[in-house]
Amino acid sequence: MSATLSSPFSSALPSLPAVVTALRAAGCVFAEDEARLLVSAARTPADLTGMVGRRAAGLPLEHVVGWAEFYGLRIAVDTGVFVPRRRTEFLVRQAAALAHQTTAGRPVVVDLCCGSGALGAALLATAHGPVELYASDIDPSAVACARRNIGPGGTVLEGDLFDALPDGLRSRIDILLANVPYVPTEEVGLLPSEARDHEPLVALDGGADGLDVLRRVTAEASHWLAPGGHLLFETSEHQAPGAVTTVRADGLAPRVVTSEEWDATVVVAQLRGARLGSVALTPDPRGR
Incomplete structure (x- = not known):
């Protein structure tokens, strides 16, 4: 994208066509x-002039407006924080179905590498009952x-x-969400500029084959999951x-x-000792 607008706006609120023209000139597809x-x-x-200028300079739209739409929610996303991807709603759907059918009462849910907290917020918003939720991230900006x-x-x-x-929490977690970084190191440079230039590398780079962080999670997961508990992650x-x-x-x-x-x-993985598939997923009414 171009770092400057093709023409300055007047002191009046710029019209929608003028903003469209400026964004198109900067290379915005949508x-x-x-x-x-x-x-x-x-x-x-x-x-508005400042916002259009920041977007034209390549800042992610979500960072410009300060929020991202995710699972029907407005998720606050500060500059420099990983932007939740809409495809990750599919991961939340799997976790929500398991949480809804947990018979232990108040399911214990942990969201590792939580970023903006979008996954945890979405689960809270759709829970049928109380949830004991913990979320963590290594990035202080994401934690805030x-x-x-x-x-x-x-x-x-x-x-x-x-x-x-x-x-x-050891041996108590019913649902462990781990939306770990899984982009292979050599492919980080191929990501869109919005990601590689404006999102933290720690949220993107998954090592040589993209599975380094996942290995660290799975190596310890069995010590933290409750009997029959589930680990879910995107890949x-x-x-x-x-x-x-x-x-x-x-x-x-x-299972994939x-x-x-x-x-x-x-990938939905269950701690051995409980029958895999003992909790059936609730079909999404929209067929997703």
Whole structure:
């Protein structure tokens, strides 16, 4: 994208066509949709001019407006914080179905690598009953965001994976969400500029094969999961076989769930000792 607008706006609130033209000139593919959002979010002409300028310079739209739409919610996303992807809603659906059918009463849910806290906030919003929620991230900026998004409904902690969690959660977690980074190091440079230039590398880079962080999670997961508890994570289609092998090697029984509509691949792994598939997923009424 161009770092400057093709022409300055006047002191009056710029019209929608003028914003569309400026965004198109900067290379925004969805200029019309983005323009409508920016116009609705701006409070003053100067505010809108600044927002369009930041977007034209390549800042992610979500960072410009300060929020991302996820699972029907507005999730606060500060500059420099990983933007939740819409495809990850598919992961939340799998977790929500399991949480809804947990018979132990108040399910214990942990969201590792929580970023903005979007997954935890979405689960709280759709829970049929009380949920004991914990979320953690190594990035202080993400933790600050997550605390705003999750609010009093959960506990947000700062730290590296399980190191952030209280020992009292060992063998108690019913649902462990781990939306770990899974982009292979060599492919990070191929990501869109919005991601590689404006999102933290720690939220993107998954090591040589993209599975380094996942291996760290699966190596400890069995010590934290309750009997029959589930680990859920997103991966790419071509990484799924390697992820399944990793999960099995660390004592969990995996299955792969995919969605063509969401272009999403999710691994759902259950702690051995409980029958895999004993909790049936609730079908999404929209067929997703």
